[in-house]
Amino acid sequence: MMKHKYFKKLEEQFFFGLMQLATVTILFGLLFILFTILWKGIPNLSWEMISQKPQGGFYMGGGGGILNAICGSLLLGLGSTILGLLLSIPIVIWLNIYAGQYSRNAVMVRTALDMLWGIPSIVFGAFGFIIMLALGIKASLLAGIVTLTLLILPIMVRGMDEVIKTIPKELHESTLSLGATRWEMATRVILRKALPGIVTATLLGFGRAIGDAAAVMFTAGFTDNIPQKLTDPVASLPLSIFFQLGSPFEIVRGRAYAAALVLTIIILVISFLSRLITAKYQKHSR
Secondary structure, eight states: OHHHHHHHHHHHHHHHHHHHHHHHHHHHHHHHHHHHHHHHHGGGOOHHHHHSOOOTTGGGTOSOOSHHHHHHHHHHHHHHHHHHHHHHHHHHHIIIIISOTTSHHHHHHHHHHHHHHHSOHHHHHHHHHHHHHHHTOOSOHHHHHHHHHHHHHHHHHHHHHHHHHTSOHHHHHHHHHTTOOHHHHIIIIIHHHTHHHHHHHHHHHHHHHHTOOHHHHTTTOOOSSOOSSTTSOOOOHHHHHHHHHTOSOHHHHHHHHHHHHHHHHHHHHHHHHHHHHHHHHHHHOO
16 A cells, blocks of 8 residues: 555656656747847847838848838738638637537537648648639738638637637526527627637737748738738738848848847737736626
């Protein structure tokens, strides 16, 4: 008996040590990435760089900045997130209210979404490029938004879905027993209760959209200008970083790290806002 307890305690200590090691490894990796970006990015970051479009010879060390890429990333991220939200809400309502949370159809849809979530973003980019060729659409802001929407849709739907699944079944039944329709229950009770999770899933999708390069490489194109309409090509920060890191000029590679720093700050702000908004809505939705 004593021997069994000894091995049980030893096993617990072993797995606790593994958890600590995994946590330290993740934190070390994050800190190392942030340190590298700060160390190489801050000396090359300036107001000129974030407030101006590229000028002649920018990618060979000339003047200008990455304003086109910052605006382009925000347009791509916002456009795809808004479109993804408009598509996600009806899907989530159907999965949990009309199809039944654990019905065969709902399980099949969730399985398909999980598979789409695991597909590399370059595949979405290639799929979007094929659709563009079939429809005769050129690389543009619209094509980039549609492709990114397909990329983040599984993330947003599954994030919202998992939150709604935690809502007690008794709340569904009591709402219906008061004479409400399923649509009224979904829009006035369930979605309101799940609002913190919906906000978190939306911001998570936005963060993924704004930081992805592969999905827009073939579909959004690249330009030194800020797009004026949906059919114009658009730049993005990830592609700007990619092109600048491939330059033989050291000053241009330094600008790539500055662009990476700007993108990192945007992602960190999104993460902070996600936690702030979630905490606020959780407080008022109780």
